[in-house]
Amino acid sequence: MQFILALFGALGARVNGAITRLGFASRFILAVLRLSGPSFVRFTLTIREIYFAGVMSLVIISVSGLFVGMVLGLQGYDILVRYASADAVGSMVALSLLRELGPVVAALLFASRAGSAITAEIGLMKTTEQLAAMEMMAVDPIARVVAPRFWGGVISMPILAAIFSIVGIFGGYLIAVILIGVDEGAFWSQMQAAVDLGSDVGNGFIKSFVFGIAVTWIAVFEGYDAPPTAEGVSGATTRTVVWSALAILGLDFILTALMFRGA
Amino acid sequence: MAEEPVVSLQNVSFGYDRTRLVLSDISLVVPRGKLVALMGGSGCGKTTILRLLGGVMRPTSGSARVFGCDMTTIRVAELYGLRRRMGMLFQFGALFTDLSVFDNVAFPMRERTDLPESIIRDLVLMKLHAVGLRGAHGLMPHQLSGGMARRVALARGIALDPQLMMYDEPFTGLDPISLAIIGQLIRRLNDALGASSIIVTHDVEESLRIVDYVYFVAEGRIIAEGTPDAVRKSAAPFVRQFVHGEADGSLPFHYPAPPYREQLMGR
Amino acid sequence: MNRNRLLDLWVGFFVALGIAALFVLALKVANASSFSAGASYSVIGKFDNIGGLKVRAPVKSAGVVVGRVTDISFDNESFEAVVVFAVADRYRFPRDSSAKILTSGLLGEQYIGLSAGGDTVNLKTGDTLKITQSAVILENLIGQFLYNRAAEGGAGDKK
Numbered sequence A: 001m002q003f004i005l006a007l008f009g010a011l012g013a014r015v016n017g018a019i020t021r022l023g024f025a026s027r028f029i030l031a032v033l034r035l036s037g038p039s040f041v042r043f044t045l046t047i048r049e050i051y052f053a054g055v056m057s058l059v060i061i062s063v064s065g066l067f068v069g070m071v072l073g074l075q076g077y078d079i080l081v082r083y084a085s086a087d088a089v090g091s092m093v094a095l096s097l098l099r100e101l102g103p104v105v106a107a108l109l110f111a112s113r114a115g116s117a118i119t120a121e122i123g124l125m126k127t128t129e130q131l132a133a134m135e136m137m138a139v140d141p142i143a144r145v146v147a148p149r150f151w152g153g154v155i156s157m158p159i160l161a162a163i164f165s166i167v168g169i170f171g172g173y174l175i176a177v178i179l180i181g182v183d184e185g186a187f188w189s190q191m192q193a194a195v196d197l198g199s200d201v202g203n204g205f206i207k208s209f210v211f212g213i214a215v216t217w218i219a220v221f222e223g224y225d226a227p228p229t230a231e232g233v234s235g236a237t238t239r240t241v242v243w244s245a246l247a248i249l250g251l252d253f254i255l256t257a258l259m260f261r262g263a
Numbered sequence B: 001m002a003e004e005p006v007v008s009l010q011n012v013s014f015g016y017d018r019t020r021l022v023l024s025d026i027s028l029v030v031p032r033g034k035l036v037a038l039m040g041g042s043g044c045g046k047t048t049i050l051r052l053l054g055g056v057m058r059p060t061s062g063s064a065r066v067f068g069c070d071m072t073t074i075r076v077a078e079l080y081g082l083r084r085r086m087g088m089l090f091q092f093g094a095l096f097t098d099l100s101v102f103d104n105v106a107f108p109m110r111e112r113t114d115l116p117e118s119i120i121r122d123l124v125l126m127k128l129h130a131v132g133l134r135g136a137h138g139l140m141p142h143q144l145s146g147g148m149a150r151r152v153a154l155a156r157g158i159a160l161d162p163q164l165m166m167y168d169e170p171f172t173g174l175d176p177i178s179l180a181i182i183g184q185l186i187r188r189l190n191d192a193l194g195a196s197s198i199i200v201t202h203d204v205e206e207s208l209r210i211v212d213y214v215y216f217v218a219e220g221r222i223i224a225e226g227t228p229d230a231v232r233k234s235a236a237p238f239v240r241q242f243v244h245g246e247a248d249g250s251l252p253f254h255y256p257a258p259p260y261r262e263q264l265m266g267r
Numbered sequence C: 001m002n003r004n005r006l007l008d009l010w011v012g013f014f015v016a017l018g019i020a021a022l023f024v025l026a027l028k029v030a031n032a033s034s035f036s037a038g039a040s041y042s043v044i045g046k047f048d049n050i051g052g053l054k055v056r057a058p059v060k061s062a063g064v065v066v067g068r069v070t071d072i073s074f075d076n077e078s079f080e081a082v083v084v085f086a087v088a089d090r091y092r093f094p095r096d097s098s099a100k101i102l103t104s105g106l107l108g109e110q111y112i113g114l115s116a117g118g119d120t121v122n123l124k125t126g127d128t129l130k131i132t133q134s135a136v137i138l139e140n141l142i143g144q145f146l147y148n149r150a151a152e153g154g155a156g157d158k159k
Helices: A002-034 A037-041 A043-053 A055-083 A086-127 A130-136 A141-180 A184-194 A197-225 A230-259 B046-054 B076-083 B101-112 B117-130 B146-157 B176-193 B204-210 B228-233 B237-244 B260-265 C002-029 C138-158
Strands: B007-014 B023-030 B035-039 B061-066 B086-089 B164-168 B196-201 B213-218 B221-226 C040-047 C058-061 C064-075 C080-088 C098-103 C110-115 C131-133
Touching: A002 A141, A002 A197, A037 A043, A037 A141, A043 A055, A043 A086, A043 A141, A043 C002, A055 A086, A055 A141, A055 C002, A086 A130, A086 A141, A086 A184, A086 A197, A086 A230, A086 C002, A130 A141, A130 B086, A141 A184, A141 A197, A141 C002, A184 C002, A197 A230, A197 C002, B007 B046, B023 B035, B023 B046, B023 B196, B023 B221, B035 B046, B035 B176, B035 B204, B046 B061, B046 B086, B046 B164, B046 B196, B086 B146, B101 B117, B101 B146, B117 B146, B117 B176, B146 B176, B164 B176, B176 B196, B176 B204, B196 B204, B204 B228, B204 B237, B213 B228, B213 B237, B221 B228, B221 B237, B228 B237, C040 C064, C040 C098, C040 C131, C058 C080, C064 C110, C080 C110
Parallel strands: B035 B196, B035 B213, B086 B164, B164 B196, C058 C110, C098 C131
Antiparallel strands: B007 B023, B007 B061, B213 B221, C040 C080, C058 C064, C064 C080, C098 C110
């Protein structure tokens, strides 16, 4: 009996803690949005963060995109050739990339490359009292440090996803057309017939934008909330990657259900 | 008419929760132009006093006045105005690691003033010259030694010519030469700026050499105070122990524990 | 200041790359050129049964995509399906054209086939097609076939 009570007590404390944290995270993102003025008035602040979040992720995004596209080309050809429709490999590669893999894989890579870096940077600035120093100079760290990083990430993410998809389609083209010998005209025309600008490209873009908000929100929050010690920062970095991955996949399901329901 | 002191704390108490007070019944004053030290062992609440003065935290009870403003009721907008007149040097400098030395010192000017870039450049070089590091303006913080980083942080702290400087453990982790340099700089800058300063430290030798007045803090209370000369001659047991660095005294060496023999012999 | 210039250069390059990627997606990968934006006129067709026709299904004439289905609803008085479809302005059809619901391949998607009539007046927005042919429903077809066979068989027995 006592054991069960203790169990419920522990569970309750856990849930309570999680909800409190969610509340703080929501209050935090509102503060970030409210204090976002300087990120746009002094756009150089944000440009710097776009550089670190976006440009620095370019290599890993392009290389992964190329490989994912090539794998899709191989697998797609292998399956489609059984139904005598190998020509459709172009549309399969493009649709999988634009609707799902582009935004999702790019966001996962972005979370582990840029998200963890953002968390570690803000966490270390907190640990070394740089945030406190800023506050003592009457400069709000949320406006000066957090908001530019948030917007840098949010702006970078859709661009990265688009680049991922393009490189992936090129990878699929390399495998299907150059290596296997699918007819080039059929590859592109089938793709163009199947892919719709609004519902495929547009919805993929919306997905990547939503993922960008989720990942950078988690990253800046974990960094800002990290306990000011070495273990605290490393734990926060891990949490950023784990929570980002869960958020991306969960949101992906919700968005897919909303966007591609029949019709 | 007596001039109001820059800082005055009257019976200030502070605790993160109601049961455990970090500070209790602290009263101290910092007169204009003076250099005051808060001394005490590690973790006795000295840094908390600085946080109260900076408005990062509010006192639980008592009255805290900085530049005549009541810190218990001050509004955030006023607080930002007030902080413009304060400078703070953090324990390890807290330089912005992604900015160069020059940009670090320029940071408060760029953020808080509308000065043109050419004037900022001259001001930054003047501040850096004052701490002897004009030649290092192009370096990044990770290229600096601990003492140099502390001096750059000092230059940044005085960037807006504050009327109140606060130093949080400015002497920790420095070699004797850097330590003496920082000590001299603190005194010189205080007098040159006509500012008032509070130093939180546990370095007795260096601080007694430069300050005007000392408060001793232990377990969240002020237990002794006086001028450096008076402190050196003091007969109070804690002060003697602290000033002369004796391991055991009124403050016991051992953390409270059950009798040694009992614990070793087991149950 | 030089360091900032380099930063701007890289970020500019990055953003340009992103915009270029979107352009390629829009022009090379997707079928943006068809009817999402161009001017068009809407025509109504009433069908007894539309089968599996969906909104956004293509409207083809002689195999060329000339428009898209924009709306499908049910008329509660005539108990017919009302299909509205947009035809691009550059394609003109006589007023007595007819519409059929067809299937591309055996299992492919369904679309509307538009056959031109002989009238001198062209269709315009709001016109209703006079002649329509419903979708072929496989179950009905099989049912009819079986019924005919049974009828033939029955007739034979009587003889």
